[in-house]
Amino acid sequence: MNNPENIEADDLPDSRGHFGNYGGRFVSETLMLPLQELETAYLQCRNDESFRQQLQQDLRDYVGRPSSLYYAERLSEQVGGARIFLKREDLNHTGAHKINNTVGQALVALRMGKTRIIAETGAGQHGVATATVAARLGLECVVYMGVDDIKRQALNVYRMRLLGAEVVGVDSGSCTLKDAMNEAMRDWVANVDTTFYIIGTVAGPHPYPMMVRDFQTVIGEEAREQMQRQHGQLPDAVVACVGGGSNAIGMFHSFLGDDGVRIYGVEAGGDGIETGRHAAPLGAGEPGVLHGNRTYLMQDEDGQIIETHSISAGLDYPGVGPEHAWLKDSGRVDYVAVTDDQAMAAFHQLTLTEGIMPALESSHAMAYAVELAAGMKPDQAVLVCLSGRGDKDVHTVAALQGIEV
C-alpha cells in the first residue's frame, strides 16, 4: 500500500500506470499488446520535439488556443464575494475542452500508422471532437453511443454524421456512456491491427489516464499564467466539474503544488446524494475495477455497476479517472456534489449575468464556484473551468421549462 502523502503528483502514474492503489491495466489479454504499443508510441511522441511542435501548432491554429481567461465581473458583483474568473474552454473549436485531447491522440494515431479511429461518447462532445479530427486527417471514424443518449443528443449525432463519422447505437446494459465504452472496447479487440481507440476521458487502462491528462494539462498551464498576469496572483480556489474528469485533471494539475490554492472537483449530485439517483462515485461510491482501471465506482452490494443519473449526459458515468481517486484519498482535492437543480440555476445565472451559456456539465462547476465565492472576501479569487458551451443543452433546458424548440 502506498501512502498518498509521500508521493508527488508529478511522478504519477508509476511505470505500470498506477496512481497509488488506483489505475493499472485490467483488460482481457488481447488488448495488452495494443496497450503496450500505444504506451511506447505515446512516450516517444511526448519526448519528440517535432511532435510537440506539431501539437502546439494544431492547438493554436485549429483549436484556437490559448483560450481566454475571463473575469466575470457582473456575476462576481451579484454574488458579492470573491472575484470569479472563467477559463473559457467553451471557446475552443467544437465548443469544449474535448478537442485538446482528440487533436493530440489523432497525431499519435497517425504516427502509429493507424487508419481507423473509434471512440465512445455520452453527451456527444467527445464524439464530435473525434469525428472532427478524423475528418481533418482523412481517417475512417466510428463512434459508439448508447441508444438512450442518441435520443437525448440528436443534434450532436447529426453533427458527427455531417463530419463523415458512422454513429453506432449501443442497446446493451443501460444504453448509455458506460455501455458505449464496452462496445468500443469490443470493436478495438476485434480490429486492433488497423484501429486507434481515442478515449475521451482520463479513465480506461494505462496509458489512457496519463495520456489524456497530459493533453489536457494545457488548460491549467495557461490558466495559471493568465491568473498571475490578469489578477496579479494565483487564485485562492480552483473549481472544475468531474464526470470521468478530464477537464478537471487538466485544470488541477498545474495547481497541485500550490499549497495556498484550494481545489474542488464537482460531481453530479443528480436528484441529491441521499436519493441514490446521482453520478458521484467519489462522493458516494467505493473502489472497484471497471473499463481497465481500478477507481471509485457506483456499484451495488454484489459489485455490479449501477445506473447513474444526472441531467448532464457528460457527467452520467459510474466511474471516474483513477488519478482523481488518488487525489481524493490524498486529501489534496475536495470532491463535492451539486444537484441537477443547483446546476440549472447556475446555468441561468451565468447566461443572464454574463451572456455566456455554459454546458450543463460546466454548470455544475459554476454552481459550486458561486456558492464558494459568496463566502469569500472581495480580494480573493475563484478560478472556474468553463469546460464547454451550452448550445447542445438548449433542448434539455427548454424541456425542463415545458417548452418545445
Place this chain on the structure above:
Amino acid sequence: MPATRIGARFTKNQAAGKKTLITFITCGDPDLETSLMLMRKLVDAGVDIIELGVPFSDPMADGPVIQKASERALAHHVSVGDVLALVRQFRQQDSDTPVVLMGYLNPIEHKGYEGFADEAVAAGVDGVLTVDMSLEESANYREVMNGAGLDTVFLVAPTSGADRSQKIATASSGFVYYVAVKGVTGGARADFVEVAEKVGTLQKQSTTPVAVGFGISNPQDAAQIAEFADAVVVGSAIIKQIEEQPGAAGIEAATELVRQIRQAMDE
C-alpha cells in the same frame, strides 16, 4: 498446491487418449434451476469441465450472446453468492466434475479476494478465470486464490508474444486458455492453422494443458481443434440454444449439441 479436480481430469483423459471438453454457461440464465439442470445434463452428455459464468453488468470481452445471457441473469440479481450456492447444490450429486468460475474482476474484488476464495473452495469450486485480470496485476490475486486451493486460469491471445505467452502459461494452473480469435466471444471462426501453431508453441513452453476457445460453435470445428489442443471450450453456441428455446426444449437442444461435439472429438 496439490493436484485439483482439474489436474486430475486432464491426467485421466490423457491416460485414456481422450481430449477434454469444457463448456461455458452463464449462471442464472435464464434462472438458477435451469443452470443446475443444464450442468448435470452437460456432464451426462460428456462434458469434462464446467465453466460457470458469473454474470457482470459490463461484460467487455463478450459478444452479444453472452452479454444477453448476463443481462437475463442480472434481471433477477444473480450474485456471486447465488453462483456459489448453485455450485454447492451441484456438488451434492457430483463430486467429480471440475467447476471453473469465469467472469470479471469487480464482483470478486468487491467481495475481497480472501473472502471470495474461501467461500468458493467451501462451495466446491476448483478454479477461477477472470477475464480482465491481467498477468501484471495478478500477483496478489494468484497468491490468494492458489493459496486457498483454487486454480488460476489465464488467457493467452493471438496478440501475446512468445515471452509473454510463456509467462502466462507459467502463471496459469489447471489449464491455460488460448483465445482463438482477436475479438469477443461467439464471434468469427478462427484460422485453425495459425491456432495450431500458437498452441504448439504453448505446449512446448509449459506442461500446463492448453484449452482453445472463442468462436468454436459446432462438432466439426471442435474435432479439428481437438486434434492439436488439450481441450476445447464451447460457450456461445450452447447459450444460443437456451436463448432460442426456453425451458426443457432449450436444455435438450444444448445437451444434444454437446453430445454431438463430444462424439466428434472422440472419433
